[in-house]
Amino acid sequence: MNIENWNAGLSRRRSLQLAAFSSAMWSVPGVFAEQLATPSTTEGPFYPDQLPVDTDNDLLILNDSLTPAVGQVTWLSGIVRTLSGQPVRNAFVEIWQVDNRGSYLHKGGRTDRGIDAGFQGYGRFLTDSSGKYTFRTIRPVRYQAGNTVRAPHIHVAVSQNGRRLLTTQVLIADDPDNDADGVLKAIRDPRLQELIVVPFRPLPGSRLGELTAQFDITLGMTPADADADVRGGISPPARRR
Numbered sequence: 001m002n003i004e005n006w007n008a009g010l011s012r013r014r015s016l017q018l019a020a021f022s023s024a025m026w027s028v029p030g031v032f033a034e035q036l037a038t039p040s041t042t043e044g045p046f047y048p049d050q051l052p053v054d055t056d057n058d059l060l061i062l063n064d065s066l067t068p069a070v071g072q073v074t075w076l077s078g079i080v081r082t083l084s085g086q087p088v089r090n091a092f093v094e095i096w097q098v099d100n101r102g103s104y105l106h107k108g109g110r111t112d113r114g115i116d117a118g119f120q121g122y123g124r125f126l127t128d129s130s131g132k133y134t135f136r137t138i139r140p141v142r143y144q145a146g147n148t149v150r151a152p153h154i155h156v157a158v159s160q161n162g163r164r165l166l167t168t169q170v171l172i173a174d175d176p177d178n179d180a181d182g183v184l185k186a187i188r189d190p191r192l193q194e195l196i197v198v199p200f201r202p203l204p205g206s207r208l209g210e211l212t213a214q215f216d217i218t219l220g221m222t223p224a225d226a227d228a229d230v231r232g233g234i235s236p237p238a239r240r241r
């Protein structure tokens with residue numbers, strides 16, 4: 001091979017390598033390719049039947065009460081994104097969950113252990129310009145409804161422009177109840193299951209044993225696609241418990 005042919009061969013190899021590199025980039029999820037949408041789950045029967053008087057993103061403190069909720073303090077946060085990876089600002093994120101005794105803010109969703117009157121049970125938050133939301137809550141506990149045991153989970157709903165875009169739940173990675181959980185099993189695709197099961201890790205430096213959990217949400221729907229009206233966005237009546 002003379003030097004001219006050798007150079008031509010080299011540049012062909014280089015372009016092939018570059019082509020292989022760029023096609024690899026396109027196939028890496030989350031780099032350029034579209035994300036998988038966070039799967040929806042049932043809303044369940046225990047969306048609050050009466051919203052609490054305080055609906056902010058700190059579920060530990062109800063108004064200016066001096067008695068905080070009982071439970072393992074958990075910082076739940078994440079980014080709301082579109083399928084193409086763009087952050088969604090002003091997304092209306094709601095969460096609701098059981099207190100440390102396994103009871104919801106719902107007359108039909110209380111265990112015989114009663115309720116923790118210091119726990120807010122529900123919160124809402126508008127994402128900021130980077131699509132981020134944050135809640136301070138407690139680590140949910142398992143509960144039994146009828147014959148069904150539910151693995152610990154937090155219900156999450158996302159709305160925009162008065163339309164509900166996603167109703168889902170976030171579960172705790174490695175929780176022993178996950179394998180038998182009916183809501184998780186109803187999502188057949190294991191890749192989608194993984195999107196709603198996240199680690200609840202010790203918060204670095206916390207002396208109180210606080211946890212931190214990151215639950216990023218990818219919306220598969222836009223307000224134009226949605227036909228369900230938002231709940232929870234209206235002025236709440238005072239809570240009776």
Ligand SMILES: [Fe+2]
Nearest residue numbers: 044046150155
């Ligand atoms: Fe639930």
